[in-house]
Amino acid sequence: MATVEVENQQLQSLRDRARDARRLIVETIFEAQAGHLGGPLSAADMLVALYFDVMRIDPQRPSWPDRDRFILSKGHSSIGLYTVLALRGFFPVAELATFDAIDSRLQGHPDMKALPGLDMSTGSLGQGLSPGVGMAIGAKRRGLDFRTYVMLGDGEIQEGQVWEAAFVAARYKLDNLVAIIDHNRLPQYSWPNAGGEGLTMHQPEIAARWQAFGWRVLEVDGHDMAAVLQTLRHAHEGAPGTPTVVIANTVKGKGVSFMENHYAWHAKPLSQEQRDAALADISAGGNS
Amino acid sequence: MITSETIAPRVAFGETLVELADRYPDLLLLDGDLANSTRADILNNARPDRFLEMGIAEQNLVGVAAGLATLGFVPWVSSFAAFIASRDLDQVRVVVAQPRLNVKLAGGYSGILTGSTGKTHQCVEDIAIFRAMPNMTVIAPADGVEVRAAMTALMEHDGPAYLRLTRDASPVITPRDRSFEIGRAYLLREGSDVTLISTGVQSVRTLEAADLLAAEGISAHVLHVPTLKPLDVDAIVAAAARTGAVVTAEDHSIIGGLGGAVAETLGEHRPTPLRRVGLRDVFGESAPNAPLLEKYGLTPRHVADAARDLLAGSRA
Numbered sequence: 001m002a003t004v005e006v007e008n009q010q011l012q013s014l015r016d017r018a019r020d021a022r023r024l025i026v027e028t029i030f031e032a033q034a035g036h037l038g039g040p041l042s043a044a045d046m047l048v049a050l051y052f053d054v055m056r057i058d059p060q061r062p063s064w065p066d067r068d069r070f071i072l073s074k075g076h077s078s079i080g081l082y083t084v085l086a087l088r089g090f091f092p093v094a095e096l097a098t099f100d101a102i103d104s105r106l107q108g109h110p111d112m113k114a115l116p117g118l119d120m121s122t123g124s125l126g127q128g129l130s131p132g133v134g135m136a137i138g139a140k141r142r143g144l145d146f147r148t149y150v151m152l153g154d155g156e157i158q159e160g161q162v163w164e165a166a167f168v169a170a171r172y173k174l175d176n177l178v179a180i181i182d183h184n185r186l187p188q189y190s191w192p193n194a195g196g197e198g199l200t201m202h203q204p205e206i207a208a209r210w211q212a213f214g215w216r217v218l219e220v221d222g223h224d225m226a227a228v229l230q231t232l233r234h235a236h237e238g239a240p241g242t243p244t245v246v247i248a249n250t251v252k253g254k255g256v257s258f259m260e261n262h263y264a265w266h267a268k269p270l271s272q273e274q275r276d277a278a279l280a281d282i283s284a285g286g287n288s
Numbered sequence: 289m290i291t292s293e294t295i296a297p298r299v300a301f302g303e304t305l306v307e308l309a310d311r312y313p314d315l316l317l318l319d320g321d322l323a324n325s326t327r328a329d330i331l332n333n334a335r336p337d338r339f340l341e342m343g344i345a346e347q348n349l350v351g352v353a354a355g356l357a358t359l360g361f362v363p364w365v366s367s368f369a370a371f372i373a374s375r376d377l378d379q380v381r382v383v384v385a386q387p388r389l390n391v392k393l394a395g396g397y398s399g400i401l402t403g404s405t406g407k408t409h410q411c412v413e414d415i416a417i418f419r420a421m422p423n424m425t426v427i428a429p430a431d432g433v434e435v436r437a438a439m440t441a442l443m444e445h446d447g448p449a450y451l452r453l454t455r456d457a458s459p460v461i462t463p464r465d466r467s468f469e470i471g472r473a474y475l476l477r478e479g480s481d482v483t484l485i486s487t488g489v490q491s492v493r494t495l496e497a498a499d500l501l502a503a504e505g506i507s508a509h510v511l512h513v514p515t516l517k518p519l520d521v522d523a524i525v526a527a528a529a530r531t532g533a534v535v536t537a538e539d540h541s542i543i544g545g546l547g548g549a550v551a552e553t554l555g556e557h558r559p560t561p562l563r564r565v566g567l568r569d570v571f572g573e574s575a576p577n578a579p580l581l582e583k584y585g586l587t588p589r590h591v592a593d594a595a596r597d598l599l600a601g602s603r604a
């Protein structure tokens with residue numbers, strides 16, 4: 001088969017997986033009547049691209065020393081990561097039904113001791129980039145060529161620790177470290193009157209801030225699978241010694257029309273009607 | 289026994305790092321721009337490839353250590369106790385204690401004897417904070433010899449730990465040939481009238497208190513508890529049973545530290561008349577060591593007074 005054809009098939013398959021992931025996110029949160037929606041839905045395309053294409057991983061060997069590492073620093077989007085790990089074969093999709101239940105391996109926020117395949121425990125925002133820095137330093141010391149990816153929220157990067165880590169990453173020349181910002185412009189409640197409709201994060205200077213800290217900055221439409229793939233596949237190929245940040249412009253609640261760009265759907269239990277409408281949206285929505 | 293030799297625990301810390309770095313290829317030291325105070329600089333001078341400067345950024349410092357621990361490194365985080373127990377406490381909870389990663393936290397300049405730096409740089413609540421944190425091991429050595437022994441034991445212990453260190457030189461009371469067992473209390477002196485229980489460098493002053501009491505004809509039984517968690521419950525209960533009267537002493541708040549731990553233990557297992565010597569719910573201030581010990585009630589005389597009062601009260 002021609003390479004173009006292979007690539008097109010891969011793109012179609014990734015888009016299908018992203019749709020599956022969104023469906024499972026909604027179904028799981030509906031069943032649990034707890035958990036987050038907006039953030040997992042905005043991150044879904046990138047999580048699928050990472051786990052089904054970009055990252056060097058093996059679901060059969062979650063502790064493989066040479067695997068690429070992934071840290072979901074915005075740990076409240078755990079259900080997004082869990083659905084993708086399940087679809088990728090790290091654990092049975094049926095286990096998603098245990099999300100948030102007593103004794104579940106699928107904790108509300110990722111617990112690396114509970115579920116194989118999680119490279120770091122997160123949930124307190126602002127913390128994930130630092131262990132990523134530690135892994136990237138450690139990889140260089142061990143002579144291992146794995147890459148470390150850390151996904152952060154655009155609200156999360158208000159935390160000072162993120163900038164402590166950004167400074168140290170540049171200082172240690174961590175070109176094996178990639179940060180991904182899920183730039184959906186909405187945190188949980190946000191800044192009254194900051195944006196047009198009163199409740200948005202407004203960070204037009206986001207790229208300049210990372211540049212000033214010595215990072216190479218890439219921007220991408222976080223829902224355009226072809227663009228996401230191209231960007232993430234080559235994200236580590238920056239100037240030697242320079243860490244890379246991918247600013248992914250996304251839509252909070254992507255794929256469910258009534259959730260999109262609405263802060264209230266950050267985390268909210270769904271009614272039966274809302275669930276059905278959301279699933280209909282997702283199956284109808286040919287997300288790019 | 290109090291020997292004539294003195295060692296600064298922080299120097300023992302730096303020298304032991306060099307010794308352990310040579311034995312353990314995975315040992316790394318992460319510094320928060322304080323190496324010439326904490327004396328982690330001794331490692332940097334001797335083995336610079338094992339020393340990672342992280343700058344004045346204590347939250348990131350702990351997170352980087354956690355990431356390194358996932359790869360099998362044994363990172364020692366070095367800063368002041370005040371910063372480790374407060375500035376990066378959430379990081380310690382979430383990426384060290386909760387996932388039980390093998391990170392060693394070395395809190396220098398603990399207690400109030402911090403070289404005239406005052407309350408921002410003293411730490412009188414670190415034992416209470418880390419005792420309350422699940423999965424943490426907490427150790428406060430008595431002197432430089434015990435610092436070395438405890439660090440050696442911690443390298444063989446897989447899990448998060450907090451090592452409470454002090455700044456200034458103090459007399460050696462630990463026998464050099466005694467190996468350190470995490471979770472074990474050590475009897476420093478046998479006696480029959482009152483039990484003195486202490487931790488950290490305060491144990492030196494507690495032994496001096498036993499001498500003062502002996503001069504008055506009061507025989508003190510002295511138990512040193514370097515591991516605050518896990519606590520040697522059996523040894524504490526047995527030492528209390530021996531005399532029926534207990535005084536605790538520590539360079540730390542009486543709330544939640546050794547005094548709190550002993551009170552909880554005896555309350556549950558063997559209710560015994562008790563006095564706690566330590567900071568009485570106050571922060572310290574900047575001053576030389578001698579006036580600090582005097583004002584905040586940590587001298588040997590304060591410990592002896594507490595014992596005498598307790599005995600007088602329980603006889604009454």
Ligand SMILES: Cc1ncc(C[n+]2csc(CCOP(=O)(O)OP(=O)(O)O)c2C)c(N)n1
Pocket residue numbers: 038039040042074076077123124125126152153154155156157182184186187188189252266
């Ligand atoms: C330290 C900390 N503060 C507050 C919270 C509560 N919280 C959870 S999610 C969230 C908003 C996150 O916004 P963002 O990073 O933009 O994530 P996304 O929009 O992708 O969900 C907040 C404030 C937290 N988990 N951790």
